[in-house]
Amino acid sequence: MTVVQANSFTTISTTAAPPKRRRRSFVTLLFGDLTASCLTVLTGFLLLSFVPALNWAIIDATWVTTDPSTCRQGGACWAFILAKFRFIIFGTYPPDEQWRPLLVMALMLLMVLASLSPRLWGMKLLCAWGAVITAMLLLMWGGVMGLSPVPSSAWGGLPVTLLLALLSLGLGFPFAVMLALGRRSILPVPRLLAILTIELVRGLPLVGLLFVASILLPLLLPAGWSIDKLARTLAALTVFAAAYLAEVIRGGLQGVSPGQAEAAKALGIPSWKIIWHIVLPQALQKVIPPLTNTTIVMVKNTSLVLIVGVFDMLSAGRVAATDPQWPAPYVESYIFVAGIYFLICFGISNYSRWLESCVQARSYR
């Protein structure tokens, strides 16, 4: 009986390592030798003096001031941002208690960093998230363990933005998976329910949904019932995120070859385990770019909650600029807030590119 030589196909790929491509760093590029340094400095100076926005933002700007009214003299008033930093970040949260939202944000950052690597994804991480979110909400609310209670109407700024974005996406995701599976189901009732929910929510503007949640919903509830306004807003955002994510996930499910489920069936794997372990992971891998898109859109959508009176970071920035002591520095305030949004979204987008490269690395010979 002849059998194939072991290793007959493993020796082919042993080739020499490819030559390393030299990459020049940004600094060497700009300040590599005397000519480059001179050119860089010259260009920088020309740019600064001829582009009015740069001039406004850097050269003529006031960075520190003791007298707010003299802050604006032809340039930006960055001193205002320094003075109002705490207010924009924490909103109307009681100043003595602002270590609590700070701790919440630190916890959030820690958990996000811990969740970056797909290797760690699993039941344990999910439970950890549940525990941390509970802890975060308790910290914010107070009323336990000697913490003074702070009603959600007094919360504000970046923690509210982050909590709304994180929770609406986190809670929306499982719903989205259910809706996507429901829409592909062969059973008529789940399919119709899923289609109805998705089309209805997608067909409404988010602003409309927020109004329904904040104004109409309390009227529909029985007398004596009340749900926290922030929670109602969160519910609207969650439903909205779920509808959009559902369609993205459905796209991914459609891209998984039927042979995958067939092979799993032939191996005797029960159908819900096939979905969870075989089909869904592959579907999600296929739709990382549109998932990122929806995630970023949802992070920015949280700023719309200001129209129903929830005090997020954008509202805080706007309100801060109305302080009569300062010369109405709206532009500075908005630029600062925009910068924070940009950092968050840029981070998400870089992370997703890294995830994609992880997936791709698995198919190189």
Place this chain on the structure above:
Amino acid sequence: MNVDAEAAIRISALNKWYDTFQVLKNIDLDVAVSERIVVCGPSGSGKSTLIRCINRLEEHQEGRILVNGTPLDDSVKNLDAIRRDVGMVFQHFNLFPHLTVKENCALPQILSRGAQRREAEERAMSFLTKVRIPEQAEKYPGQLSGGQQQRVAIARALCMMPKIMLFDEPTSALDPEMVKEVLDTMVALAEDGMTMIVVTHEMGFARKVADRVVFMESGEIVEIGKPDVFFDAPTQVRTQNFLRNIMH
């Protein structure tokens, strides 16, 4: 019952339609334990559909299928029992691309029979060794050649300890130089006494390994015979035409 128990697979008066198009016409086929059957025929003749009916990847409308004495009907319990006994290898391998080779072999054991992870991984490694690619265990399917992937697919099916193996054109999607390594794996399996039904165009394999060769055309079984008779003196005109066409 005793008669049923003797045959590994017993198919009688099987009929199947896709809408109004009849793909299987009155199929009768008994497969004994440890018997090796090769099914051949032109494309669209229903040979893949036939073996896919055996573990119910396709549902048949009429007729009876018994696998190790268990009738294939609407009972989920029977279906589970049958799928436990029947392993399948596909034309396009259908390995799970998001799992490593070892995980491809271990995870199904855990998910479908609640195996412990350690024992599942040990068994995975032992079958990967058997198909001669233990050194690829930590790679992903996309990093392997077609022949290696198909051998992993065979190992994955064997990890479930099936009594019967179905092969649906296992070498049709392979580059020519990789066909042999897969066929050799299958020959080794046959020598271990596995009951096998193989849909293939590899006539050399059929001649060497098969106990019986089944020729199908237009959803019917045209001829069944021992390989030497089947290849050297086929009785049916349609078989003769088919063999003339594929032997060039």
